[in-house]
Amino acid sequence: MKILVTGGAGFIGSHLVDALIERKHRIVIIDDLSLGRKENLNKRAKFYRLDIQSEKITAIFKQEKFDHVFHLAAQMNVRKSVADPIFDARVNIIGTLNLLECSQKYKIKKFIFISSGGAMYGDTKKIPTPESHPVNPVSPYGVSKYAIEKYLHYYQNEFGLDYTILRYANVYGPRQNPEGEAGVIAIFLSKLLNNKQSIINGDGKQTRDYIYVKDIVRATAMALNKKGKVFNVGTGKETDVVELFNGIVKSGGFKAKKRHGPAVRGEQRRSCLDCSKIKRQWGFRPKYNLAKGILETIQWFKHYELRDGVNRVISN
Protein backbone atom coordinates (compact mmCIF):
# COMPACT_ATOMS: atom_id res chain seq x y z
CA MET A 1 0.00 0.00 0.00
CA LYS A 2 1.06 3.56 -0.57
CA ILE A 3 1.06 5.46 2.71
CA LEU A 4 1.69 9.07 3.71
CA VAL A 5 3.31 9.57 7.12
CA THR A 6 3.37 13.20 8.21
CA GLY A 7 6.02 13.92 10.84
CA GLY A 8 8.02 10.95 9.54
CA ALA A 9 11.33 12.62 10.43
CA GLY A 10 10.28 12.95 14.07
CA PHE A 11 10.65 10.62 17.02
CA ILE A 12 7.59 8.38 16.70
CA GLY A 13 6.94 9.03 12.99
CA SER A 14 10.39 7.80 11.97
CA HIS A 15 9.96 4.54 13.90
CA LEU A 16 6.54 4.12 12.28
CA VAL A 17 8.05 4.64 8.82
CA ASP A 18 10.72 2.00 9.53
CA ALA A 19 8.08 -0.49 10.68
CA LEU A 20 5.79 0.14 7.67
CA ILE A 21 8.70 -0.22 5.24
CA GLU A 22 9.62 -3.50 6.90
CA ARG A 23 6.04 -4.60 6.18
CA LYS A 24 6.66 -3.79 2.48
CA HIS A 25 4.54 -0.65 2.23
CA ARG A 26 5.59 2.26 0.01
CA ILE A 27 6.07 5.32 2.19
CA VAL A 28 6.00 9.03 1.51
CA ILE A 29 6.99 11.43 4.30
CA ILE A 30 5.96 15.04 4.66
CA ASP A 31 7.89 16.87 7.36
CA ASP A 32 9.16 20.44 7.58
CA LEU A 33 12.12 19.36 9.77
CA SER A 34 11.16 21.99 12.34
CA LEU A 35 11.79 19.34 15.00
CA GLY A 36 12.44 16.20 13.01
CA ARG A 37 15.90 15.26 11.83
CA LYS A 38 17.32 14.23 8.49
CA GLU A 39 19.18 11.40 10.27
CA ASN A 40 15.82 9.86 11.17
CA LEU A 41 14.62 9.66 7.57
CA ASN A 42 14.42 6.14 6.19
CA LYS A 43 16.30 6.09 2.88
CA ARG A 44 13.65 3.90 1.30
CA ALA A 45 10.92 6.50 1.88
CA LYS A 46 10.22 9.40 -0.44
CA PHE A 47 10.60 12.68 1.39
CA TYR A 48 8.98 16.08 0.90
CA ARG A 49 10.31 18.84 3.11
CA LEU A 50 7.13 20.80 3.51
CA ASP A 51 4.89 22.47 6.06
CA ILE A 52 1.55 20.65 6.34
CA GLN A 53 -0.12 24.04 5.82
CA SER A 54 1.41 24.36 2.35
CA GLU A 55 -0.81 24.61 -0.73
CA LYS A 56 1.64 22.28 -2.48
CA ILE A 57 0.22 19.35 -0.50
CA THR A 58 -2.73 19.04 -2.91
CA ALA A 59 -0.41 18.38 -5.86
CA ILE A 60 1.42 15.73 -3.81
CA PHE A 61 -1.84 13.92 -3.03
CA LYS A 62 -2.82 14.11 -6.69
CA GLN A 63 0.51 12.71 -7.85
CA GLU A 64 1.17 10.08 -5.18
CA LYS A 65 -2.31 8.56 -4.88
CA PHE A 66 -2.07 7.49 -1.25
CA ASP A 67 -4.16 4.66 0.14
CA HIS A 68 -3.75 5.72 3.77
CA VAL A 69 -2.54 8.68 5.83
CA PHE A 70 -0.89 8.52 9.26
CA HIS A 71 -0.89 12.06 10.62
CA LEU A 72 1.77 12.64 13.28
CA ALA A 73 3.20 16.05 12.34
CA ALA A 74 2.25 18.47 15.08
CA GLN A 75 3.18 21.35 17.29
CA MET A 76 3.25 19.25 20.45
CA ASN A 77 4.77 21.57 23.03
CA VAL A 78 2.08 22.31 25.62
CA ARG A 79 3.85 25.39 27.00
CA LYS A 80 4.34 26.78 23.51
CA SER A 81 0.63 26.25 22.84
CA VAL A 82 -0.14 28.33 25.92
CA ALA A 83 2.34 31.06 24.91
CA ASP A 84 1.20 31.12 21.28
CA PRO A 85 -2.19 29.48 20.75
CA ILE A 86 -2.47 30.98 17.26
CA PHE A 87 0.70 29.22 16.09
CA ASP A 88 -0.55 26.00 17.69
CA ALA A 89 -3.89 26.28 15.90
CA ARG A 90 -2.21 27.06 12.57
CA VAL A 91 -0.13 23.90 12.66
CA ASN A 92 -2.47 21.54 14.50
CA ILE A 93 -5.85 22.68 13.18
CA ILE A 94 -5.32 24.50 9.85
CA GLY A 95 -2.46 22.18 8.82
CA THR A 96 -4.56 19.11 9.60
CA LEU A 97 -7.60 20.54 7.78
CA ASN A 98 -5.36 20.98 4.75
CA LEU A 99 -4.60 17.23 4.91
CA LEU A 100 -8.23 16.32 5.53
CA GLU A 101 -9.40 18.34 2.52
CA CYS A 102 -6.88 16.52 0.32
CA SER A 103 -7.80 13.18 1.89
CA GLN A 104 -11.48 13.53 1.07
CA LYS A 105 -10.79 14.94 -2.40
CA TYR A 106 -8.41 12.12 -3.35
CA LYS A 107 -10.46 9.39 -1.66
CA ILE A 108 -8.04 8.19 1.00
CA LYS A 109 -9.19 4.86 2.45
CA LYS A 110 -8.39 5.78 6.03
CA PHE A 111 -6.98 8.75 7.95
CA ILE A 112 -5.17 7.71 11.14
CA PHE A 113 -4.86 10.59 13.54
CA ILE A 114 -2.48 10.68 16.49
CA SER A 115 -4.08 12.34 19.47
CA SER A 116 -3.04 12.52 23.11
CA GLY A 117 -4.65 10.85 26.11
CA GLY A 118 -3.02 13.11 28.68
CA ALA A 119 -3.99 16.30 26.85
CA MET A 120 -7.50 15.03 26.19
CA TYR A 121 -8.68 13.97 29.64
CA GLY A 122 -6.86 16.51 31.81
CA ASP A 123 -6.83 15.91 35.56
CA THR A 124 -9.39 13.27 36.34
CA LYS A 125 -10.47 11.21 39.32
CA LYS A 126 -10.94 8.12 37.15
CA ILE A 127 -7.50 6.51 36.84
CA PRO A 128 -6.80 4.69 34.57
CA THR A 129 -8.99 6.75 32.26
CA PRO A 130 -11.10 5.05 29.59
CA GLU A 131 -12.05 6.51 26.18
CA SER A 132 -15.61 6.98 27.42
CA HIS A 133 -14.48 9.50 30.04
CA PRO A 134 -15.59 13.11 29.34
CA VAL A 135 -12.95 15.02 27.45
CA ASN A 136 -11.56 18.08 29.18
CA PRO A 137 -8.51 19.55 27.44
CA VAL A 138 -6.88 22.25 29.55
CA SER A 139 -4.30 23.57 27.04
CA PRO A 140 -4.59 24.99 23.52
CA TYR A 141 -2.63 21.89 22.37
CA GLY A 142 -5.31 19.62 23.87
CA VAL A 143 -8.08 21.77 22.42
CA SER A 144 -6.53 21.58 18.93
CA LYS A 145 -6.20 17.79 19.14
CA TYR A 146 -9.83 17.56 20.26
CA ALA A 147 -10.96 19.90 17.47
CA ILE A 148 -9.48 17.48 14.94
CA GLU A 149 -11.19 14.54 16.59
CA LYS A 150 -14.46 16.40 15.99
CA TYR A 151 -13.53 17.37 12.42
CA LEU A 152 -12.85 13.71 11.66
CA HIS A 153 -16.38 12.88 12.69
CA TYR A 154 -17.61 15.63 10.36
CA TYR A 155 -15.47 14.43 7.41
CA GLN A 156 -16.74 10.89 7.88
CA ASN A 157 -20.40 12.02 7.96
CA GLU A 158 -20.07 14.46 5.09
CA PHE A 159 -17.63 12.68 2.76
CA GLY A 160 -17.40 9.10 4.05
CA LEU A 161 -13.74 9.51 5.02
CA ASP A 162 -12.88 6.62 7.33
CA TYR A 163 -10.64 7.34 10.31
CA THR A 164 -9.10 6.02 13.50
CA ILE A 165 -7.97 8.18 16.41
CA LEU A 166 -5.19 6.91 18.65
CA ARG A 167 -4.84 8.70 21.96
CA TYR A 168 -1.28 8.03 23.03
CA ALA A 169 0.07 7.86 26.57
CA ASN A 170 3.62 9.21 27.21
CA VAL A 171 5.91 7.67 24.63
CA TYR A 172 9.67 7.17 25.16
CA GLY A 173 12.56 5.52 23.38
CA PRO A 174 15.44 6.03 20.95
CA ARG A 175 15.45 9.25 18.89
CA GLN A 176 13.34 11.19 21.38
CA ASN A 177 14.47 14.78 21.57
CA PRO A 178 15.70 15.60 25.10
CA GLU A 179 15.31 19.28 24.39
CA GLY A 180 11.55 19.07 24.20
CA GLU A 181 9.32 19.30 27.24
CA ALA A 182 7.51 15.99 26.81
CA GLY A 183 10.17 13.36 27.06
CA VAL A 184 11.17 13.22 30.71
CA ILE A 185 13.05 9.95 30.16
CA ALA A 186 15.08 11.51 27.33
CA ILE A 187 15.69 14.60 29.46
CA PHE A 188 16.97 12.60 32.45
CA LEU A 189 19.17 10.42 30.24
CA SER A 190 20.69 13.38 28.49
CA LYS A 191 21.52 15.00 31.84
CA LEU A 192 22.88 11.79 33.35
CA LEU A 193 25.11 11.03 30.37
CA ASN A 194 26.48 14.57 30.40
CA ASN A 195 27.04 14.50 34.18
CA LYS A 196 24.56 17.28 34.69
CA GLN A 197 22.16 17.57 37.60
CA SER A 198 18.64 16.27 36.93
CA ILE A 199 15.90 18.32 38.53
CA ILE A 200 12.63 16.75 39.61
CA ASN A 201 9.78 19.23 39.54
CA GLY A 202 8.05 19.50 42.93
CA ASP A 203 7.70 16.33 45.01
CA GLY A 204 8.05 14.04 41.97
CA LYS A 205 4.82 12.24 42.77
CA GLN A 206 3.28 13.25 39.45
CA THR A 207 2.38 10.08 37.55
CA ARG A 208 2.27 9.21 33.87
CA ASP A 209 1.69 6.13 31.75
CA TYR A 210 4.95 5.44 29.86
CA ILE A 211 4.86 3.31 26.72
CA TYR A 212 7.87 2.24 24.69
CA VAL A 213 8.03 3.52 21.12
CA LYS A 214 8.20 0.04 19.54
CA ASP A 215 4.94 -0.89 21.26
CA ILE A 216 3.21 2.34 20.20
CA VAL A 217 4.33 1.82 16.61
CA ARG A 218 3.01 -1.76 16.59
CA ALA A 219 -0.39 -0.54 17.80
CA THR A 220 -0.39 2.34 15.31
CA ALA A 221 0.38 0.10 12.32
CA MET A 222 -2.52 -2.16 13.35
CA ALA A 223 -4.89 0.70 12.50
CA LEU A 224 -4.39 -0.13 8.80
CA ASN A 225 -6.37 -3.35 9.10
CA LYS A 226 -8.47 -2.95 12.21
CA LYS A 227 -11.75 -1.17 12.74
CA GLY A 228 -12.84 1.32 15.37
CA LYS A 229 -12.79 5.05 15.92
CA VAL A 230 -11.08 6.00 19.19
CA PHE A 231 -8.51 4.06 21.21
CA ASN A 232 -6.23 4.83 24.11
CA VAL A 233 -2.75 3.41 23.59
CA GLY A 234 -0.63 3.02 26.69
CA THR A 235 0.23 0.45 29.32
CA GLY A 236 -2.41 1.24 31.94
CA LYS A 237 0.41 1.47 34.52
CA GLU A 238 1.13 4.59 36.54
CA THR A 239 4.71 5.54 37.35
CA ASP A 240 5.75 8.60 39.31
CA VAL A 241 8.78 10.74 38.47
CA VAL A 242 10.83 9.67 41.51
CA GLU A 243 10.31 5.97 40.69
CA LEU A 244 11.19 6.71 37.08
CA PHE A 245 14.38 8.56 37.97
CA ASN A 246 15.49 5.83 40.40
CA GLY A 247 14.77 3.17 37.75
CA ILE A 248 16.86 4.96 35.13
CA VAL A 249 19.76 5.51 37.53
CA LYS A 250 19.72 1.85 38.57
CA SER A 251 19.38 0.42 35.03
CA GLY A 252 22.11 2.66 33.64
CA GLY A 253 24.46 2.20 36.60
CA PHE A 254 24.65 5.99 36.97
CA LYS A 255 26.01 7.62 40.09
CA ALA A 256 23.63 10.49 40.56
CA LYS A 257 21.59 12.08 43.29
CA LYS A 258 18.19 13.51 42.63
CA ARG A 259 17.40 17.10 43.37
CA HIS A 260 13.95 18.62 43.64
CA GLY A 261 13.07 21.97 42.14
CA PRO A 262 9.90 24.04 42.39
CA ALA A 263 6.66 22.46 41.21
CA VAL A 264 5.43 23.55 37.78
CA ARG A 265 2.23 25.53 38.19
CA GLY A 266 -0.79 23.85 36.66
CA GLU A 267 1.06 20.61 35.93
CA GLN A 268 -1.23 17.62 35.69
CA ARG A 269 -0.91 15.45 38.81
CA ARG A 270 -1.88 12.04 37.50
CA SER A 271 -2.34 10.58 34.06
CA CYS A 272 -2.81 6.96 33.12
CA LEU A 273 -4.85 5.43 30.32
CA ASP A 274 -7.26 2.52 30.52
CA CYS A 275 -6.17 0.49 27.49
CA SER A 276 -8.59 -2.41 27.80
CA LYS A 277 -10.51 -1.40 24.65
CA ILE A 278 -7.58 -1.79 22.25
CA LYS A 279 -6.63 -5.04 23.98
CA ARG A 280 -10.15 -6.40 23.67
CA GLN A 281 -10.88 -5.20 20.11
CA TRP A 282 -7.48 -5.39 18.42
CA GLY A 283 -5.68 -7.86 20.65
CA PHE A 284 -2.97 -5.28 21.35
CA ARG A 285 -0.92 -5.40 24.50
CA PRO A 286 2.52 -3.87 25.08
CA LYS A 287 5.47 -6.27 24.98
CA TYR A 288 7.88 -3.98 26.82
CA ASN A 289 7.72 -3.28 30.52
CA LEU A 290 9.30 -0.03 31.71
CA ALA A 291 12.57 -1.66 32.83
CA LYS A 292 13.13 -3.34 29.44
CA GLY A 293 12.18 -0.24 27.48
CA ILE A 294 14.43 1.98 29.60
CA LEU A 295 17.34 -0.39 29.11
CA GLU A 296 17.04 -0.24 25.30
CA THR A 297 16.64 3.53 25.46
CA ILE A 298 19.75 3.89 27.63
CA GLN A 299 21.74 1.79 25.15
CA TRP A 300 20.70 4.09 22.31
CA PHE A 301 21.37 7.29 24.26
CA LYS A 302 24.80 6.01 25.26
CA HIS A 303 25.74 5.98 21.59
CA TYR A 304 23.88 9.02 20.43
CA GLU A 305 23.42 12.25 22.23
CA LEU A 306 21.52 15.16 20.83
CA ARG A 307 23.31 18.44 20.72
CA ASP A 308 22.51 21.43 18.50
CA GLY A 309 19.95 19.33 16.64
CA VAL A 310 22.51 16.76 15.47
CA ASN A 311 22.89 13.14 16.49
CA ARG A 312 26.40 12.86 17.80
CA VAL A 313 28.20 9.65 18.68
CA ILE A 314 29.48 9.96 22.22
CA SER A 315 30.72 6.46 22.87
CA ASN A 316 31.30 3.23 21.03
Ligand SMILES: NC(=O)c1ccc[n+]([C@@H]2O[C@H](COP(=O)([O-])OP(=O)(O)OC[C@H]3O[C@@H](n4cnc5c(N)ncnc54)[C@H](O)[C@@H]3O)[C@@H](O)[C@H]2O)c1
Ligand atom coordinates in the same frame (compact mmCIF):
# COMPACT_ATOMS: atom_id res chain seq x y z
N1 LIG B 1 5.78 11.84 22.35
C1 LIG B 1 4.72 11.62 23.09
O1 LIG B 1 4.81 11.21 24.23
C2 LIG B 1 3.34 11.85 22.49
C3 LIG B 1 2.22 11.65 23.32
C4 LIG B 1 0.95 11.87 22.80
C5 LIG B 1 0.80 12.23 21.47
N2 LIG B 1 1.90 12.44 20.70
C6 LIG B 1 1.69 12.85 19.30
O2 LIG B 1 2.50 12.02 18.47
C7 LIG B 1 2.91 12.76 17.32
C8 LIG B 1 4.40 12.64 17.12
O3 LIG B 1 5.08 13.12 18.25
P1 LIG B 1 6.66 12.97 18.47
O4 LIG B 1 6.87 12.77 19.92
O5 LIG B 1 7.20 12.01 17.50
O6 LIG B 1 7.13 14.46 18.15
P2 LIG B 1 8.27 15.03 17.18
O7 LIG B 1 8.34 16.47 17.44
O8 LIG B 1 9.50 14.20 17.29
O9 LIG B 1 7.64 14.78 15.74
C9 LIG B 1 6.77 15.70 15.12
C10 LIG B 1 7.27 15.90 13.70
O10 LIG B 1 6.39 16.79 13.04
C11 LIG B 1 7.17 17.72 12.29
N3 LIG B 1 6.39 18.94 12.14
C12 LIG B 1 6.06 19.83 13.11
N4 LIG B 1 5.34 20.84 12.57
C13 LIG B 1 5.22 20.56 11.24
C14 LIG B 1 4.59 21.23 10.16
N5 LIG B 1 3.94 22.39 10.33
N6 LIG B 1 4.66 20.68 8.92
C15 LIG B 1 5.33 19.51 8.73
N7 LIG B 1 5.95 18.84 9.71
C16 LIG B 1 5.89 19.37 10.95
C17 LIG B 1 8.44 17.92 13.08
O11 LIG B 1 9.52 18.38 12.27
C18 LIG B 1 8.68 16.50 13.64
O12 LIG B 1 9.48 15.73 12.77
C19 LIG B 1 2.42 14.20 17.53
O13 LIG B 1 1.22 14.37 16.82
C20 LIG B 1 2.15 14.27 19.02
O14 LIG B 1 1.15 15.21 19.32
C21 LIG B 1 3.16 12.26 21.17
